[in-house]
Amino acid sequence: MLLPPPIASKAEWREWARKTRAEHSxxxxxxxxxxxxxxxxxxxxxxxxxxxxxxEPDVSALESDFELLAPRARFRPTPRLTxxxxxxxxxxxxxxxxxxxxxxxxxxxxxxxxALLPGLAYDRRGVRLGSGGGFYDRLLPGYAGLTVxxxxxxxxxxxxxxxxxxxxxxxxxxEAGVRPAxxxxxxxxx
Numbered sequence: 001m002l003l004p005p006p007i008a009s010k011a012e013w014r015e016w017a018r019k020t021r022a023e024h025s026x027x028x029x030x031x032x033x034x035x036x037x038x039x040x041x042x043x044x045x046x047x048x049x050x051x052x053x054x055x056e057p058d059v060s061a062l063e064s065d066f067e068l069l070a071p072r073a074r075f076r077p078t079p080r081l082t083x084x085x086x087x088x089x090x091x092x093x094x095x096x097x098x099x100x101x102x103x104x105x106x107x108x109x110x111x112x113x114x115a116l117l118p119g120l121a122y123d124r125r126g127v128r129l130g131s132g133g134g135f136y137d138r139l140l141p142g143y144a145g146l147t148v149x150x151x152x153x154x155x156x157x158x159x160x161x162x163x164x165x166x167x168x169x170x171x172x173x174x175e176a177g178v179r180p181a182x183x184x185x186x187x188x189x190x
Contacts, residue, residue: 003157010161013129017120017155021055024152027175028058031150035116036065038171038178042146044113050150051089051097056118057150057175069107072099073135081139083107095131109139114146117169121155126168126181129160140167148173149181 001020004012039047039062049068052058062068068086073079073093084100084107093099117136121129128149130136140147149169153176162168172181 006159008161010129010132013160014120014132017129018055020154021120021152024055024154026058027152028052029061030175031057031173032059032061034175034177035059035148035150035173036062038148038173039066039114039146042114044146046107046111046113048083048109048112048115049086050116050118051099052118053095053097057152057173059116059150069112070098070100071135071139072102072104073133074102079133079135079138081135083109083112109143112143112145114148115140115143116148116150116173119149119151119155121157121160122149122151122169122172122181123157123160124172124182125159126170126172127160127162127166128169134165137165137167146171148178150174 004016047066047068049059051070069083070086070089071081072084074082084104088100088104089098091101119128119130147169148171150173153174170181172179
């Protein structure tokens with residue numbers, strides 16, 4: 001499937017990513033093998049993961065090696081994510097993934113060694129194309145742990161539209177392996 005033009009909107013990129021993802025075979029086991037080795041090599045113990053939606057890489061097999069936390073989307077008083085024990089994610093969210101119930105015990109973000117972020121697509125610089133809710137963009141400013149974007153290799157593109165509030169990830173994980181995101185080029189000076 002052809003990539004959208006560089007001037008395409010986030011909505012056009014989302015449409016492209018959903019179609020591309022629907023055509024992808026599930027290589028979650030291979031992706032998890034790469035992630036497991038990457039996280040172990042860095043001494044990671046506690047991981048913010050996600051309960052996969054259809055078409056997303058399923059990272060739940062990491063539960064046997066790490067303490068996983070699951071996010072819950074909250075909408076009041078302001079939209080945000082809260083973090084909870086993985087096993088507590090038993091109710092469907094508004095998005096269709098399993099999430100912890102509202103009264104599940106919370107864990108603070110500063111106790112998390114690595115955050116795994118699902119994305120419809122990523123670019124090589126670590127810019128994430130999410131579903132548009134901005135939940136991770138509100139959660140991660142100031143986070144000092146590892147940030148890892150998780151998607152399929154066919155959904156890593158040269159460039160995506162980005163806004164100032166978009167949080168970038170430092171690492172990209174696919175079925176092909178885990179690699180650092182490329183830094184943005186320095187602006188040309190005069």
